[in-house]
Amino acid sequence: MNAEIITIGDEILIGQIVDTNSQWIGQQLNKIGVSVYQITSIQDDKQHILNALKEAQERVAIVIITGGLGPTKDDITKKTISEFFNDTELIEYPEVVAHIKGLFQKINHPFKEIQRTQAQLPSKATLLMNNLGTAPGMWFYENETVFVSLPGVPYEMKGLITNEVLPRIQTRFKLPFIIHKTIMTYGQGESTIAERIDEFETNLPTYIKLAYLPSFGKVRLRLSAKGENKEVLETALNEKITAIYQLIPEIITGIDDDSSLEKRVGELLTKRNKTIATAESLTGGQIAANLVSVAGSSAYYKGSIIAYSAEMKNNLLDVSLETIKKYTVVSKEVALEMARGVKQKLETDYAIAVTGNAGPTTDKTDKSVGVVYIAFISDEKEIVQEFNFGQPREKVINRTVSKSLEILQKEIL
Numbered sequence: 001m002n003a004e005i006i007t008i009g010d011e012i013l014i015g016q017i018v019d020t021n022s023q024w025i026g027q028q029l030n031k032i033g034v035s036v037y038q039i040t041s042i043q044d045d046k047q048h049i050l051n052a053l054k055e056a057q058e059r060v061a062i063v064i065i066t067g068g069l070g071p072t073k074d075d076i077t078k079k080t081i082s083e084f085f086n087d088t089e090l091i092e093y094p095e096v097v098a099h100i101k102g103l104f105q106k107i108n109h110p111f112k113e114i115q116r117t118q119a120q121l122p123s124k125a126t127l128l129m130n131n132l133g134t135a136p137g138m139w140f141y142e143n144e145t146v147f148v149s150l151p152g153v154p155y156e157m158k159g160l161i162t163n164e165v166l167p168r169i170q171t172r173f174k175l176p177f178i179i180h181k182t183i184m185t186y187g188q189g190e191s192t193i194a195e196r197i198d199e200f201e202t203n204l205p206t207y208i209k210l211a212y213l214p215s216f217g218k219v220r221l222r223l224s225a226k227g228e229n230k231e232v233l234e235t236a237l238n239e240k241i242t243a244i245y246q247l248i249p250e251i252i253t254g255i256d257d258d259s260s261l262e263k264r265v266g267e268l269l270t271k272r273n274k275t276i277a278t279a280e281s282l283t284g285g286q287i288a289a290n291l292v293s294v295a296g297s298s299a300y301y302k303g304s305i306i307a308y309s310a311e312m313k314n315n316l317l318d319v320s321l322e323t324i325k326k327y328t329v330v331s332k333e334v335a336l337e338m339a340r341g342v343k344q345k346l347e348t349d350y351a352i353a354v355t356g357n358a359g360p361t362t363d364k365t366d367k368s369v370g371v372v373y374i375a376f377i378s379d380e381k382e383i384v385q386e387f388n389f390g391q392p393r394e395k396v397i398n399r400t401v402s403k404s405l406e407i408l409q410k411e412i413l
Contacts, residue, residue: 006053130156207225279304282356334373336353
């Protein structure tokens, strides 16, 4: 069963906002056995929308559209869909009008007649009640294709997908099971791993696919199985995972069941009842942001000291001015003193510190752009590693964050 996601909005195409809706919808569809065949972003243009709907209908059984359902003149999705289905009759739903009035009353905002248009849907549409906003969703079924039109506001869209769309899709279609297992590897590149498991990959059954997902300093190996019997799929995947473990055991760091590295670090810290603090320079707090993105992180994460300048490294982390003068701020010596300083001040079991040249200039250091030092310390151990993440600046910062979390996971284990 294939689906296509169509996002409508000039703001996506000019880069004003990032299309996170499609990513989330794709994940949810996959969980119930629907494969996303294509994702399309188009302008707020009638003919463009009509063409996209026609082309999608020829490719897939389910078309999900987001955006363009507001009450203003630039929101043309509803009118255009009406034209696509040759359905010019609009039906007003009193329950939607009452719902909109109730939302406006809560914020002491007067109800305006322009809002009434959002309660008017094409006669061929099935109402999908939007309890979180003013624009309801619409469900159409024509020529064996389901069309779903949803508001573009993320939390409204998510509510409708969860409460209305997914249950209806599961009721209408007989869906297969799609199961993913991702093996996390560290220390070798994509091509090297591919050589080592070439025979394994060649002998995979047709219902299991292997994908290589390289990123900063790591490669994820995603095994995907699709079929009618969930138990058979899970057994087969577990057997294949065991086989990969036998082929490349020294570079596997674990199994990623859709959990982030920061979440796994948090689970390790929680399990061991340990705490951690971070000292950051070039990353400006991004390591901290990743760690606190996990619910419950306050149980193990004490905080961060962002010491960007040499003066702040000295004032806030007690990094010796003599050390800075002798080795410069981008050095293993400074990284270690930063880690020691934050561990002592925040009284934690572990600490990690980063300092480096993100670029484009190297300021007052003797290290090239891309050179980064990451220090990890505990009560029993102190280590510091040097990396050269190259250019540009964004890449250096992102790789530093990723590598820091990897080091944390490895050392805590």
